[in-house]
Amino acid sequence: MSYFLVVSRTHGETVLTQYQRLREEQLLFDIVLVADGTEFPAHRSLLACSSDYFRVLFKDYTRESKASVIHLQVVSSTGLHHVLDFIYTSWLSLSPETLEDTLEAAGYLQVTEAIGLCSQYITNNLSLENCCFFANVASRFGLRDALTAANRYISRNLCRLPQCSSDSETQLDLNPESMMAVVGSNDMPRVTELQLLVLVLEWLKNNPLSVVHNNLLLGKIRYGLIPVEELTNLYSQNEVLQTAYIKSLVLNAMRYHSLSRQQPLNQCTQSTVRTQRSQIILVGGGTLRDGLVGEVVVFNPYLKTFRAITDLKRKVQNHCVCVVGNFLYVLGGEVVQVNDNEKLATTLVTNQVCRYDPRFNKWLETAGMIEKRARFSCCTVEDNIFAIGGSGGINSLHSSVEVYDINTDKWEKVRDLPQKMHGHACTVYKDTIYISGGMHENHRESSKEVYSFNLLDGLWKKRAAMSIARFGHQMATMKEKIFAFLGMYEPFCDIERYDPVENQWTRLHPVLYDRFCYGMAVMDSSVLMIGGKKWHNSQEVATQNVIEYDVDRDSWKEVCKLPCPLYGLQCAVLQLLEVPHA
Known part of the structure; x- marks a missing residue:
């Protein structure tokens, strides 16, 4: 024999509606609850179905099972009124004024769904005026999710909370x-x-x-x-x-x-600075109209905002930056020196190094490099800073490599490059330095060559060459691979990916926006290219856009605009203290 099992999705709601109608018409009441001297007629069966407390209370072996009146000494009339309304209608009326009474009644009577709604109410209605009060309520009644949400809200908004108020609880009242x-x-x-x-x-x-x-x-x-x-x-x-x-x-x-x-x-x-998000620091470079810039600007990649945080010790271009322990180091580059008598500006290559501390917004001069360097590359390995190759001035190239020991504040030379070069790029993969491209001594064209250097053997080793010769480009390490991005004088806008294990390069999706002299930063699985120059009608034109490369999707998109066109900058990723607004 066959049969069908069907369900009504409205039956339960209809039964509850009928209970509420009986309540409104004051029919078939078989119990009276008393709180604060106020009587609340009710139906035993519905109370037993909605409350673990009443389910146990009304069992045959209890003294109260036959009683027609139950005095509830613990709960208030306000709390009982709201909980009974919920039992009969599934609706719970809540406000800061009634929240504690309602929770006390719901907790005592073990109406768990009402307790859950109170927790949800707290989480969804946090504000500057009530967050401390709600945190105290959540702590008192053991509402873990609501307490976590309130604590997080207070932390995020601590600077904006009222310090003293007769109308609301403040930080000094917190549990x-x-x-x-x-x-x-x-x-x-x-x-x-x-x-x-x-x-x-x-x-x-x-x-x-x-x-x-x-x-x-x-x-x-x-x-x-x-x-x-x-x-x-x-x-x-x-x-x-x-x-x-x-x-x-x-x-x-x-x-x-x-x-x-x-x-x-x-x-x-x-x-360690209290922040969960890193931001991108824009250091040095200049504009075609105003020349080199002195402001250090921070770019918030989440909000797409820019703000100045400090001034450079000296305006600079073709320099390098790196980060150790969330401190920013600015190394070498070209500075402009003005002769006061003749009013002439001279570009000089420097060996100076300064360090920026984002905790106290302060600069510190550290030991200068042994060589003056511009258009060089730098990186960090095991908290040591390496300065590699570069130009020392007109017709002067370096093959030298030096390393900075932070502990002793001294630079030392290590093994030279295979040849003198500048305009090359570098990155680090598993404590091994990789450099690529650039222009070598006695060569007028960009190079495709790639070398690696490991601290253990102290030797520069030739690796598989790039498919494109590059100069003034950038490299980055992400997800066990090395990426080479755009440089100057390139006929195409292709980028490449290098596999250090296989010693092999692969061409990737080309950049839709040609550029060079840009700043670059790595955030999670994305690479941001900031500003730079491009060729337009055979002339160099400064760019203003920020573009993003998604490593997982091998795709490009524009994310926002700089406040003004900027080129020759260097970028670093730092965690910054968000200081109070003036």
């Missing part, structure tokens, strides 16, 4: 669990570490903790990001900072500050 999470956050825009420490010290005055919990909370402060004078003053004035554990962190920070040149090698959590 210990939230304060611990906020101070441990890696995402706290526009709040300096000094401001955060002051806030924590004020909070501890209002919320005294045990020594262990004091240490846990204060141990999350990044003392290496606090200026020495302010840190010294706060340490001497606050006993909670003088426990053995916190004292050790403060002393480590002092030592970190005292060894300024070695700071890139001594990075740890205590000196």
Whole structure:
């Protein structure tokens, strides 16, 4: 015998609707709930189906199973009213004023779906005015998802939260669990570490903790990001900072500050900027109209915004940049020197090196290179900076290679290149340096040659040549492969990919936008080409667009425009402290 099993998708909703109609018409009530002296007639069967508390209460072996009136001493009339409305209608009316009463009733009566809606309400309605209050509510009632969301919101908006308000709870009213999470956050825009420490010290005055919990909370402060004078003053004035554990962190920070040149090698959590996103730094170069630029600009690739963060120690082009420990090094290049008497501008090649610290927005002069270099290449291997080849001035090319030891602040020469060259590019793959192209001594044309250098054997080895001769181009390592991008004087806009294991090059999708003298940065699986020049009617024209190469899709697209056409720049990826707005 065959049969069909069918289901009604409206039956459950219809039954609930009928219960609500009985409630409105005051029919078939068989129980009265009392809270704060207020009576709420109800139906046992629906209560037992909606609440684990009532399901157990109404079983035959309990004293209350036969009672016609149940007094609920714990819940408020407001909370019970909202929970009963939910039981009968599936709708829960919530506001900050009724949230705690509703949660208390839903928790006591074990109406889990109502508790879930309260958690969702908190998560979806966070604002500057209520986030601290909601975090405290979520902590009190164990709403883990809502608490996580509230803590994250507070961290992201700490700089904008009201410091003192009679209408809303502030950071100083936060529960210990939230304060611990906020101070441990890696995402706290526009709040300096000094401001955060002051806030924590004020909070501890209002919320005294045990020594262990004091240490846990204060141990999350990044003392290496606090200026020495302010840190010294706060340490001497606050006993909670003088426990053995916190004292050790403060002393480590002092030592970190005292060894300024070695700071890139001594990075740890205590000196790491609180941010989850890196940004691209645009260094040097110039415009066709105004010449070399002095501002260092940061490009936010997520928001597509540009802002100046500092000024260069000297305006420069055909230089190199690299990053060690989230410190930016600017090496060599060409600077313009003006003769005051004759008012003549002279371009000079320099060996000078300076370092930028994004934590304190400061520059530091470090030891200069042994050779003056422009149109050279640089890279980092095991926190050592290599400067390779380049031009020393008119008709002067280098084959020399030198390495900077950050620990000793000294440059040393290592094995020379196979020949003198400039305008070549370099990248690093598994601690091996790869260089390509450029122009070699006594050659007037660009080169296709590729060499590698490994620290273990200290030798330059010839590798498979590129299919295109390149000069003034760029290289990048991504996903176990090396990519070579555009340079000057190239008849095509092709790019190539090199497999270091197979020692083989492969042509990829050409760039739709010809360019040279551009800045380049690698972000995740994308390469950004910023500014540069292109040929137009046999003339060099500065470009203003930022284009992106997607490695996974082998495709190009334009992402935004620069504030003005810029060429000859170098780019680096840094994590930056978002300072408070003026």
